[in-house]
Amino acid sequence: MGPSRPLAKALGGHFTVYSYDRRGRGESGDTRPYDTEREVEDIEAVLMAAGGEAFVWGMSSGAMLALMATTRLPGITKLALYEAPLIVDGSRATTEADWAAIRAAVAAGQLGEAVRAFLKSVGMPGLLIALMRLTPIWRKLKAVARTLPYDGAIVAGDQLGKPLISGRWASVTPPVLVSDGGKSPAWMRHGNRALAEALPNASYVTLAGQNHMLKAKAHAPVLVDFFNRQP
Structure with missing residues (x-):
């Protein structure tokens, strides 16, 4: 779980939280050759353990993985993304x-x-x-x-300094919260703002004073409000 452990603990007082280590990390094993589809299947397995439906949160590359999973898994009923590392313009070098x-x-x-x-x-x-x-x-x-x-x-395919493709995530109809930190660099904020605009049912918020180093105290209240919000 890495830096998300304190966040899981903070959310545990409001929701039943299911967390896992991604492939090759923590207590999780690995299957080679690597394929992103296996990671989507891992999320599906967690969804099944949660009863078939769940809210999903992801940060950084995990945010893009969660978004990818939402295009395939109807059991994701709300999605919260923090600082997906998209480069959509010339505000930084490509990777x-x-x-x-x-x-x-x-x-x-x-x-x-x-x-x-x-x-x-x-x-x-x-x-x-x-x-x-x-x-x-x-x-x-x-x-x-x-x-x-x-x-x-x-993430590499979305770090080429090009605008996001219109309609790419048209199938992502659940409510989505896209957030970033007010202290994060311009390229990160440009990318997340563009992502929110590209999704059909998204809201966008910047967390004042935050950056890519996740702080549960600042992030948890925003997630609780979003996940409890009625459609």
């Missing part, structure tokens, strides 16, 4: 070279380099990356580094 470097590092077994390349691609300063190497979190990041190309498989 083709970044994902290629990450894949190459993983293939060579250079997991620390894969983590460094990933953090650089999301805009983390080099000095901060160097400092992170000295902290316990670096070991945790290396432990999941083999799955970084999975994130690329989900």
Whole structure:
């Protein structure tokens, strides 16, 4: 679950929360070769465990995965997305070279380099990356580094600096909440605003003072309000 664990705990006082580790992470196994369809099937399995219908939340690449699942699974009755990493204009460089470097590092077994390349691609300063190497979190990041190309498989096609294709998500008719952080970079906010505009039944909110480092205290009340809201 990673950074979403505190959020799951905060939501647990309002809803029955089902959470899981994505493929190759935490307690979940892995099936190779990787295919995004297997990840959609994982979400379907959680839906079935929840009785066949559920509200779904996802952040970053998980937000795009949840959106992908909603086009296939009618049991998703509401969808909340936080900071899907879309690049829809020229406000930052595209990521083709970044994902290629990450894949190459993983293939060579250079997991620390894969983590460094990933953090650089999301805009983390080099000095901060160097400092992170000295902290316990670096070991945790290396432990999941083999799955970084999975994130690329989900999001890379939407990081090409091009506008979203009109009508692409026309089948996503459940209510959707798209949110981002007020301290996040312009490219992230541009992408999420464009995503909300591209969905047929979406609302968009910016969380003041927040960024890509999820804080449950700020995010949970917004989700409780959205999930409890009547159609």
